[in-house]
Amino acid sequence: MVETLYFPKMMGVLAASVTAGPMEKNSAFASYFDEFLHEENNKKFSYEDLHQVLFDKSRHRALEKAELQANEIAYAVGGDLINQMTPTTFSAAGHGIPMYPLFSACATSVQASIQAAIFGQLTQSPILMTTGSFHAAVERQFRYPIEYGSQKPDTAQWTVTAGVSAIWGRVEKGPYLSHATIGKVMDANQSNPYDMGSAMAPAAIDTIERHLKGMNAELSDYDAIITGDLGKYGLEIVKTLLSDQEGVIRDAGALFYGKETFCNAGGSGAGCSAAVYFTHVLDNMQKEKWKRVLLVATGALLSPLTFQQGKTIPSIAHAMEWRVKP
Template sequence: MLTGNQSWVFENSPAIVSTGTVGGPFEANGAIPEAFDLLHDDLWIGERSYEKAQSILIEGAITTALKKASVKKEDVSFMLAGDLVNQLTPSSFAGRSLEIPYLGMFGACSTSMEGLAIGAFIMNGHGAKHIVSVASSHNAATEKQFRYPTEYGGQKPPTAQWTVTAAGACLLARTGEGPFVTGATLGKIVDMGISDPFNMGAAMAPAAAATIETHFKDFNRGPDDYDLIVTGDLGQIGLPICRELLKKKGYELGHDVFQDCGLMIYKESQPVLAGASGPGCSAVVTYGHLLEKMKKGELKRLLVVATGALLSPLSFQQKDSIPCIAHAVVIESTKGVSQ
């Protein structure tokens, strides 16, 4: 059901029946290694390219989620997948291997919640038996595409963020023990003229604030209606900007209720500059860390606002500014939409 102009209420509350999370060696040494079902000890994962290694991450996350739920891949109606590589190559190649009907998603770092929102919409309308939604990123594959190959050793400014090597998948069904997806707000593209690819947190913050404000209005809610609101991934630069923008709109979001996935996944001692980024970041933090808190009763209603910088190597070379987007999804511990 549409509420407002940009939001959906899912009356049938699709269930997240299982999840799968896979990471790399840097994530294994991070702040939440227990959030991962599988951790690889090198970036190549036995493959000849980083892009092929990323496909292995995706396949691992999906097969783990299916195994947990005792669901065969033949019983999955659709695979919704996205990443940062040109033409979604890792996702498409993983879809080729898994042989699940495939829909490619691109929202940059917002892809995790874009896929979850669309998957929940299809499931809410009884359009599938099972749906798997997955988002992934690979540090080395992303760096060589958008910036410089890691081997180049280019110096980064303190506003830069570290691309996570990870894939996070969730399996949706019409029924289950939950958690449950009860609503979503799809964002508009916001471009404030920032063109620096090493300062994506500042570029994405206005889009996150706009989507959160719209979500509050469409659902007639406020910050107090959530146990936790997380963005992904604004980092140290973007999160305070977003908080200040929302304050100007009349919404006070304290540090206890408003956090960022890009500041959760790594330790402060790790050299990630302004924090983490990549579609895999919000996916694994949500599916591997926050949903575990929900299962333990520590969270009842969660709002995940994944943010994406929609630049490309071509747009950067043409000196364009960075269009940004944010998509928000409501996840609750109990079935049914509560107001």
């Protein structure tokens, strides 16, 4: 059975943009971001409305960078964490591009990119990928409203406020998406929403192992393997069980806020890994500092309902391999 996908027609990122929140000015990657919201609270808008604003702003900026109009985009793919992905769909209602909504929680950026590459094998026109998260909206849906002021354990992560848009298209040189591995839903019998890293680590391990097997590769064949968003504790589980002694594996969530302590175990949210992949990673590959990278986004597939019912947290991880053409 073939588990690793190969894309014969090279698909790369024509342009990408990140619109982030005010706290994200503290990110180690803030210099890459295009725009910041001045505040997360606005009397005229709900948190979910502002979540949509992130998508609208990042999409407009990405189109400007690519010198494209919305009617030149073949399809849009993407999703988010909020009920029935309403920020994504409300935003899509404003751009008029045929939309393919999808959901893998915080793994949505890679799932959507893989789907964009699949569409790109069938059309010459560019594909728009959009995903993101909004701290206050996600917190009140999956944990407690921020106004509640609940204290969090060290294993908890800070939901990143960021909308990320990337325009995929045919390219003749790198960086380009060469291969991908679709994740399996894994259930490690974890039920603590304040320890997502432990819940998602088994899915990341399974996907990395299957991708390496499909590519007949080892960890050392990559300049970097970047997960997201396992946080500090989930990352350590993955590194230990995969015997990563050379430090090839790192995590977007663990890196996102640098040494800031307010984020506990690191960043999370659909916008976290996407904001790192489509800025920092892309820049390093464009400059050919890295020539082969594996990006493995992880997602916790819980809902408010399953959490209230005391269910466990099934998780998934999708992988995409980026290369620079030799």
